[in-house]
Structures are given as structure tokens and as C-alpha cells.
Amino acid sequence: MWERSLLLSAPGKVILHGEHAVVHGKVALAVALDLRTFLRLRPCGEGRVHVRLPGVGVVRSWETPRLQALRRGFAADFDESKSPSVEQLDTLKEFAGIAAGASAPESLATLAFLYMCLAISAKYGDVPSVDILVWSELPTGAGLGSSAAYAVCLAAALLTVCGAISCPLKEGESTARWTEEELTLINTWAFQGERVIHGNPSGVDNAVGTWGGALRYQSGKITPLKRVPMLKILLTNTKVPRSTKVLVAGAKQKILKFPAIMNPVLDSIDAISQECQSVLEAMPENPSPEYYPVLEELFDINQHHLNVIGAGHPSLDRLCRVTASHGLHSKLTGAGGGGCGITLLRPDTSPLTVEAAKRDLCACGFECWETNIGAPGVTLHSSSSLNAKVLHALLES
Ligand SMILES: Nc1ncnc2c1ncn2[C@@H]1O[C@H](COP(=O)(O)OP(=O)(O)O)[C@@H](O)[C@H]1O
Numbered sequence: 338m339w340e341r342s343l344l345l346s347a348p349g350k351v352i353l354h355g356e357h358a359v360v361h362g363k364v365a366l367a368v369a370l371d372l373r374t375f376l377r378l379r380p381c382g383e384g385r386v387h388v389r390l391p392g393v394g395v396v397r398s399w400e401t402p403r404l405q406a407l408r409r410g411f412a413a414d415f416d417e418s419k420s421p422s423v424e425q426l427d428t429l430k431e432f433a434g435i436a437a438g439a440s441a442p443e444s445l446a447t448l449a450f451l452y453m454c455l456a457i458s459a460k461y462g463d464v465p466s467v468d469i470l471v472w473s474e475l476p477t478g479a480g481l482g483s484s485a486a487y488a489v490c491l492a493a494a495l496l497t498v499c500g501a502i503s504c505p506l507k508e509g510e511s512t513a514r515w516t517e518e519e520l521t522l523i524n525t526w527a528f529q530g531e532r533v534i535h536g537n538p539s540g541v542d543n544a545v546g547t548w549g550g551a552l553r554y555q556s557g558k559i560t561p562l563k564r565v566p567m568l569k570i571l572l573t574n575t576k577v578p579r580s581t582k583v584l585v586a587g588a589k590q591k592i593l594k595f596p597a598i599m600n601p602v603l604d605s606i607d608a609i610s611q612e613c614q615s616v617l618e619a620m621p622e623n624p625s626p627e628y629y630p631v632l633e634e635l636f637d638i639n640q641h642h643l644n645v646i647g648a649g650h651p652s653l654d655r656l657c658r659v660t661a662s663h664g665l666h667s668k669l670t671g672a673g674g675g676g677c678g679i680t681l682l683r684p685d686t687s688p689l690t691v692e693a694a695k696r697d698l699c700a701c702g703f704e705c706w707e708t709n710i711g712a713p714g715v716t717l718h719s720s721s722s723l724n725a726k727v728l729h730a731l732l733e734s
Pocket residue numbers: 374390391392393441442443444445446447471472473476477478479480481482483484485487534535579580581582671672
């Protein structure tokens with residue numbers, strides 16, 4: 338029986354360059370955000386697994402013997418190197434009462450939970466009787482990697498209670514992280530959770546959620562950036578809902594339909610990521626304005642490419658126009674189709690300019706906030722290390 342409570346979190350992400358192209362083997366540059374998803378796990382002695390996901394309105398509970406019987410009924414083995422199969426997902430949908438084609442947030446979140454719970458317990462031993470609550474500071478389905486942060490938290494918690502990885506938080510410590518080897522296992526399983534939610538993810542989001550910081554990602558190869566300057570970014574949520582799964586599938590269709598036209602666009606995005614990496618790694622920690630024109634132009638070019646790929650949206654065009662009227666450069670981030678855009682703020686951008694841009698963006702019905710990047714990856718917390726708002730959300734519910 339598992340007797341410890343766990344509090345852990347994983348960050349969301351911003352993709353600077355390479356969204357969509359990264360699904361097709363190109364380079365992406367991504368950074369962890371200081372907005373996180375938190376998971377609280379408590380032992381419970383009732384022979385059940387309880388799951389509460391207030392962000393997507395899920396409250397579910399299953400008897401552990403029923404979960405064990407369900408797992409035994411699967412013909413195919415679960416493994417972290419195997420994609421969830423259509424048959425496995427169909428069986429889980431039937432078990433959870435989810436309609437065959439359902440893609441609503443609550444359905445995908447429940448399905449990802451059940452898949453990870455069964456697959457991890459099949460490999461490492463039963464998930465004990467526990468009560469799990471996931472709460473997030475991230476908007477859901479807005480391009481900031483909420484799906485990956487959710488999958489990383491689930492992987493870390495489930496692998497810990499099954500004994501596949503250690504629980505590194507010692508008495509008296511405020512935070513702790515796992516070893517590289519354990520993080521690799523968390524990342525691998527989180528990728529499977531992302532597969533349930535996204536269909537065909539690249540793996541960049543779960544890599545950032547696991548390792549944090551700033552990294553280059555290509556075809557599963559994760560390379561931390563050598564040096565990352567203090568970049569100031571304005572994040573704007575257009576609040577237009579969209580689904581990563583649908584947008585990624587749409588981009589693939591376009592590439593298959595017009596390979597000779599679309600492949601050069603993907604190559605160009607790859608070159609943008611590489612150029613941006615060189616500029617970032619050449620920048621001192623507190624960079625002077627002279628580095629910024631190139632970064633701004635790269636934002637502009639990539640935004641046009643993303644429109645070509647089919648990831649644009651009128652709300653994102655508007656966001657770019659509004660910020661351009663203040664001399665600022667923006668692009669979408671994540672899957673696009675609505676969701677969030679990022680605006681680069683130069684060290685010499687006056688606070689008055691930022692305030693005026695924010696005012697105009699809010700007048701469009703958008704929400705914006707200035708943010709720090711390069712946050713730590715998946716982390717275990719003591720309750721005293723969490724701020725009052727997070728504690729309230731996790732402990733009072
Ligand atoms: N806090 C959360 N609790 C449960 N599920 C979540 C949470 N955040 C995200 N998800 C899952 O991730 C999905 C959104 O993922 P996605 O479309 O990739 O957008 P993004 O990752 O950009 O936020 C939701 O439909 C839901 O299934």
C-alpha cells in the first residue's frame with residue numbers, strides 16, 4: 338500500500354520556432370514557461386483510484402480490481418516504446434463510457450489517464466489505491482503545452498507510486514528532481530500520454546515539461562541550448578479554442594497533397610530554428626538591442642510560413658497587426674488555429690509601449706501577460722514550497 342502524499346508539477350512551454358515542422362523531423366526551439374500544472378496524490382484505503390481534473394470537469398473513480406481485470410483483458414502488451422493501439426483505446430473508451438469519435442477535453446484527459454495507469458501498472462506493478470487531483474495554471478488547448486504538462490505529471494506520479502522510479506524529496510527539503518535516467522523514463526511515458534491526446538505528437542512538449550529550461554528538439558534528440566539570454570516575451574491568448582490533434586492532422590494532409598510546395602516551407606522553418614539558435618547562443622545574458630532585428634524578422638517570416646501550413650487564424654492575424662502597430666513582432670506558438678501568440682519585447686522597448694500594446698490586445702478580447710522563460714522541469718514539492726493560490730487549489734478541493 339502506498340502511504341505517502343505527493344505534490345508535483347510540470348511546466349508549460351512556448352515554442353519559439355519549429356511548431357508543426359517538428360512533427361515532420363525538423364528542428365524546434367522550445368522554452369519552459371513559468372506557468373505549471375500541479376498534481377496532488379494521496380493514498381486512500383478504499384481499493385479505488387479516484388481522479389479529479391477540475392480544468393476539464395472530470396471526477397471519476399474506479400475500483401482497482403476492475404482496472405486489473407481490464408488490463409488482463411488486453412491482448413497486446415503495453416510498453417513505453419509502443420504506441421497506444423486503436424484497439425486498446427477503443428476498449429478503454431468503452432470501459433469509461435466515452436463515445437467512439439469523442440475528442441472533447443474531458444474525454445481525451447480521461448482516456449490518457451486510463452491508458453497511462455494501465456500501461457504503467459502492467460509494466461511495473463499495480464497502481465495502488467490513490468486519490469489524484471490535477472490542477473493547472475495553464476489555459477487548456479491554447480498552444481502552451483497543457484496536454485504535455487498533464488501527461489508529464491501523470492507519468493511522474495504513476496511511475497513513483499508503482500515503484501519504477503524513486504521519490505527523491507527528503508524530509509525538510511522544499512523541492513526535488515529525479516535523476517537523468519528517471520527523467521528519461523518519465524519523458525518516455527509522458528510521450529505515450531501525449532499520443533493519446535494528440536494522435537501524432539513530435540515529443541517536444543513533453544521533453545520541455547520533463548527537463549525544463551530551453552532546448553533544441555529534433556526527432557527525439559533533446560539538446561539543451563548552450564546559453565539562453567534573458568528574453569522578455571509577451572504572451573497573448575486569443576481565447577479562440579482549437580485542437581492540436583485536428584491542426585496537426587490538417588498540416589499533414591496539406592503536406593501529403595502538395596509535397597513539392599510544402600516541403601520547402603518545412604525546410605525553411607528548420608533553417609529559421611537553426612538561425613535563431615545561433616543568434617541566441619551568441620547573445621550575452623543581458624543582450625543589447627542590436628541582436629533583436631534578426632530575431633524579429635525570423636518571427637515575421639515564420640508566422641507567414643505557419644499561415645501557409647494552415648495553422649493561422651484571423652484572431653492571430655489581428656494579434657500580429659495590433660502588436661506591429663506598436664513596432665512589436667509576433668507569431669503564433671504551439672499548434673495555432675487560435676490559442677496563443679508570442680511577442681518579442683526588446684530590452685529598449687519602453688514600458689509605455691508594452692502597456693499600450695496590452696491595452697489594444699485586451700480591447701480585442703484577448704488576455705495577455707508578460708512572462709519569464711526557462712522554468713525548471715518536472716519537480717516534486719513540499720507543501721511549504723507552494724504559493725497560497727496553488728495550495729488552495731490543491732488542498733482545499
Ligand atoms: N489540467 C488538465 N487536466 C486534464 N487534462 C488536461 C489538462 N490540461 C490539458 N489537458 C488535456 O490536454 C488537452 C489539450 O491539449 P492540446 O489540444 O494539445 O492543447 P495544449 O497542449 O496546447 O494546451 C485537453 O483536451 C485535455 O484532454
